[in-house]
Amino acid sequence: MTEQRDYKDTVFLPKTDFPMKAGLAQKEPGILSRWESERIYDQVRAARAGREKFILHDGPPYANGDMHIGHALNHILKDMVVRTQTLLGKDAPYVPGWDCHGLPIEWKVEEAYRKKKKNKDEVPAEEFRAECRAYARQWVDTQREQLKRLGINGNWDQPYLTMDFDAEATIVTELLKFAQSNMLYRGAKPVMWSPVEKTALAEAEVEYEDIVSTQIDVAFEIVESQDPDLVGAYAVIWTTTPWTIPVNQALAYGSHIDYHLIEADGRRYLIAEPLVDAFIKRLGHETHDLHFFMKGAGLEGTKVRHPMHHLGGFYAELRPMLAGDFVTTDSGTGLVHLAPDHGEDDFELCKANGLNPKFVVEADGRYREDWLWLGGQGSVINPKFTAPDGPICSDLKEAGALLSASADYSHSYPHSWRSKAKVIYRCTPQWFVPMDKPSATSGMPDGMTLRETAEMALAHTRFVPAKGRNRIGAMVQGRPDWVLSRQRAWGVPITLFVDRTTGEYLVDEAVNARIIAAIRESGVDAWSDERAQEYLGGAYKAEDYERVVDILDVWFDSGSTHAFVLESGKWPELLRPEGYEGPHADLYLEGSDQHRGWFQSSLLEACATRGHAPYKAVLTHGFTMDSKGFKMSKSLGNTISPIKVMETRGADIIRLWALSVDFTEDHRIGDEILKGVGDQYRRLRNTFRYMLGALSDFAEDERVALADMPELERYMLALLADLDADLKQAVADYDFNTYVRRLLDFCNEDLSAFFFDIRKDRLYCDDPASLERRAYRTALDTLFHALVRYAAPVTVFTAEEVWTSRYPEGGSVHLLEWPEVPAPDADKDTWTALRTLREKVTEAIEPLRREKTVRSSLEAEVTVPASAVPEGFSDEDLAALFITATVSRGQGEDVTVTKTTHHKCGRCWRLLPEVSEDGALCGRCEDVVDAPETPA
Incomplete structure (x- = not known):
């Protein structure tokens, strides 16, 4: 047996410097720095100048705290949209922005004050607002760097901030459009109110948590009735808000409900028939006597007296019993006590019967000092105050009116999502936008209300997922008038002057123009008493007008961003062609909670001023849960910090995770999940590494025409064409989960496990001049150019590394357009x-x-x-x-x-009949080794 020769040096092994180990955490910052120095965003804008526009309008995150995993997911999805549209050849700019006004920032500044034993109310308003502005600026800068680290490509040097003076002036301009079209009114209605934060809240600022409340049954003595048998009996109400009893003005009944007059404990009580047994049980009795029953309609004209009537004044007035269609027999007694200060149904029914709010509860939840009962006491959200042994129940018990009281009623209750404190309904004078009032001078179609215009706009809007249309549609259909006013300091002011005699607000274009110009120059501090006469000019006297000091709901700020970001011209790349009408943005993309937040406020603002939605399509994503499906919470210790993940695994891993999950639903993240994503990433990286090595020194004169390729290469390129079509459709559907899954499956199953595995023999061992090897390398080149483009919006850093590894002087992969792939016939x-x-x-x-x-x-x-x-x-x-x-x-x-x-060929390792002994060469390998260009 002859000595075997080592033929390794004659084999054409792949050659590449592209490392198998990614080292993303160390490598990505360098790539990011190069992009910034080369101004890659500006390069993309120049490359797509004049192309079809695609405008995604960034919903402003709040400038308050580090980026969390929800921020990361949201911005990665936006970046994926922008990058895929850019890849398709469109001009798709991205201008990031931040919401900078409002209570969360003000609350944080106040917290710092409290730690320093400092009273906010003793600090000049301008100084306090300056601290709020500085706080917001700090977090804008922090979040900007964190979001850039994710590889988000955007105009980071010129983001939009709602606290910029130009933005504040535009928000005021939009507000005054409402005023000029008579789409504002000041009214006293019950609104969600936070006694802790001392301001009205929007529904979007409220979250619901389960609590345990005190439930009480209270007896109101009937003193007047068409039925004399009712006089001297007691109408019984049940409530879980004992603190509203001091503001009671009436009782409500259901006209079609059957009521029983029963006797227990020597007293006669009026109770809805289905609820008698539960009431008797709460009283601690087992039996009762029935006197008679009646329909609720028979209670018309009945009057009762308040349990605290002995205090005189307000409490001495008799309370009417009123028919209310909202009264049910689901729980309680079938009779409802009405406090128009503290309930929407209460307010409307009492108002219709001439009963007006008394404005008893102060901003901090205490009763007015001059109130007859419990004046100066509270807070009404304090469980001790409303407890069975608290002052309200104790006084009712002493008056003989408290029939039962227990602190065991579990139910869902609204809380402020900022302070986490319970909120109340509180009637205060506020500024509202009417939902059901037509206005011929607004941007709405003639004769249509804001609600109708918004519903029409939603019908013409695309929703992804489609169920979003029903969700926001139901909210718009059932929402009350929009409460615009807030009683805080940090925000855009409601820049109105109200005539002290008539109560009407002033509508004067010249006055408005002076206000807008001042705010554009000096910001919100320009709205002050000192400058009131300056704005009013010579036609009006400042002493004749009240300058409104409320600020705007921060949702009005963000709802107006389409006006100062998309239409102002400050960002020319966002402008539509002259004469363009209709929704300005192609897409709004946020979490599903924004159906009641930004999507809705933007919809209402644009519909009222322009007659249509500001967006053509709305995409929503769910919330990120931990690996077990639980909501993330610092107290539970189950949060995942995207900043830490980038420091250890790299941003491309977070991006691959975000684009792999079904983001339209709630989804999960955790260490094990990220490890799995890391495995997927490594397989993708190795696919590129193999192609880079296999294409080393590939030259154009090697290229083989499609018609001359073997069937396998033609088949693989046909599969590539299928992939190309699927990815384009996924982009059109915003179905990035499918996009990533198809891309990874193609690389793993069709290429690595099939095509590469089969053809590595030809790559390594065929004559470089052979048609078969050249065809394989030609197919690989086509695959490379397609796959690196497909991967670029997903793993932005790795795709750049791959591209520059093959084309060091080829610019950025992110300037490339969607590949043109062949579509060969293949069986x-x-x-x-x-x-x-x-x-x-x-x-x-x-x-x-x-x-x-x-x-x-x-x-x-x-x-x-x-x-x-x-x-x-x-x-x-x-x-x-x-x-x-x-x-x-x-x-x-x-x-x-x-x-x-058979024996093994010493070069290609195939075991073939033609090989005479182990280590000898097969015919193919002999020819290649003997060829003069084969390495020695």
């Missing part, structure tokens, strides 16, 4: 059958590998069912596809495997 059904047969062969070989009968499939001789082999494929073709020594065809239905007795 995909035939190849599907062959791949199925290949899997069966692999399965049949595996037991022999485990038993170490064969060390690799190259040592296997395989017999396959002749019926399973498509026409046109020789046994040699099959052996190359299956990577086996030989393949023969049998008449049976099973695949059989035996170990070959």
Whole structure:
């Protein structure tokens, strides 16, 4: 036996400096720094100048705290939208922005004051607002750097901030459009109020938590009635808000409800028939006597007296019983006590009957000092104050009116999502936008209300997922008038002057123009008493007008961003062509909670001023939960910090995770999930690494025409065309989960496990000049150019690394456009059958590998069912596809495997009949080694 030669130096192994180990956490900051120095965002804008526009308007995150995983997901999705539209050749700019006004920032500044034993009310308003502005600026700068680190490509040097003077002036301009079209009114209505934060709240600023409240049954003595048998009996109400009893003005009944007059404990009580037993049980009794029953309609004209009537004044007035269609027999007694100060239904029914609010509860939740009962006491949200042994219940008990009281009623209750404190309904004078009032001078179609205009706009808006339309539609359909005013300091002022005599606000274009100009120059501090006469000019006297000191709901700020970001011209890349009408933004993209927040405030603002929505489509994502499906919470210790993940794993891992989950629903993240994403990333990276090595020194003169390629290459390019179509459709559907899954599956299953595996023999061992090897490299080049583009919006740093590794002087991958891929004819059904047969062969070989009968499939001789082999494929073709020594065809239905007795070629390692002994060369390898250009 001759000594075996090592032919390694004659094999054409892949060559690349592209490392297998990613080192993303260390490498990405350098790539990011290069993008910034080369101004890659500006390069993209220049490359797409004049193309079809695609405008995603960034919903402003709040400038308050570090970026969390929800921020990361949200901005990665936006970046994916912008990058894929850019890849398709569109001009898709991205201007990030921040919400900077409002209570959360003001609250944080106040917290700092409290720590310093400092009273906010003793600090000049301008000084306090300056601190709020500085606080917001600090977090804008912090979040900006954190979001940039995610690889988000945008105009970071010129973001929009709602606290910029131009923005504040535009918000005022939009407000005054409402005023000029008579779409504002001041009214006293019950609104959500936070006694802790001392301001009205919007529904979007409220969250619901389960609490346990005191439930009480209170007796109101009937003193007047059409039915004399009722006089001297007691109408019983049940409530879980004892603190509203001091403001009671009436009782409500249901006209069609059956009521029983029962006797227990020597007293007669009026109770709805279905609720009698539950009431008797709360009283601690087992039996009762029935006197008679009646329909609620018979209670018309009945009057009762307040349990605290002995105090005189307000409490001495008799309370009417009023028919209310909101009264049910679901719980309680079937009779409802009415406090128009503290309930929407209460307010409307009392108002219709001439009963007006008394404004008893102060901003901090205490009763007015001059109130007859419990004046100066509170706070009304304090459980001790409303407890069964608290002052309210104690006084009712002493008056003989408290029939039952227990602190055990569990229910859902609204809380401020900032302070987490309970809120109340409180009637105060506020500024409202009417939902059901037509205005001929607004931007709405003639004769249509804001509600109708918004509903029409929603019908013309695309929603992803589609269920979003019903969600926001139901909210718009049932929402009350929009409460615009807040009683705080940090925000855009409601810049109105109200006539002290008539109560009407002033509408004067010249006055408005002076106000807007001043705020554009000096910001919100320009709205002051000192400058009131300056704005009013010579036509009006400042002493005749009240300058409104309330600020705007921060949702009005963010709802107006379309006006100062998309239409102002400050960002020319966002402008539509002159004369363009209709929704300015192609897409708004936020969390599903924004159906009641930004999506809705933007919708209402634009519909009132422009007659249509500001967006053509709305995409929503769910919330990120921990790996077990629980809501993330610092107290539970189950939060995942995207900043820490980037420091350890890299931003591309977070991006791959965010774009892999079904973000339209609630989704999960955790260490194990991120490890799985890391495995997916490594496989993708290795796919690129193989292609880079296999394409080393690829030259144009190697390229093979599609028509001259072998069937396998044509089949793979046909699969690439299918992938291309699927990815385009996924982009159109904003279905990024499918986009990433198809891309990864193609790389793993079609390329690495199939195409690369089969063709590595040709790559390594064929003559470089052979048609087959050149065809493979040509196909690889086509695949490379397509896949690096497909991956670029997902793994932005890695795609750049891949591209510059092959083309160091080729600019950025993010300047490229969607690839043009060939679509060759290929019998995909035939190849599907062959791949199925290949899997069966692999399965049949595996037991022999485990038993170490064969060390690799190259040592296997395989017999396959002749019926399973498509026409046109020789046994040699099959052996190359299956990577086996030989393949023969049998008449049976099973695949059989035996170990070959052939010798192994010393260069290509195939075991072939033509090889005379182990280490000798097969005919192909002899020809290649003998060729003059083969490495020695």
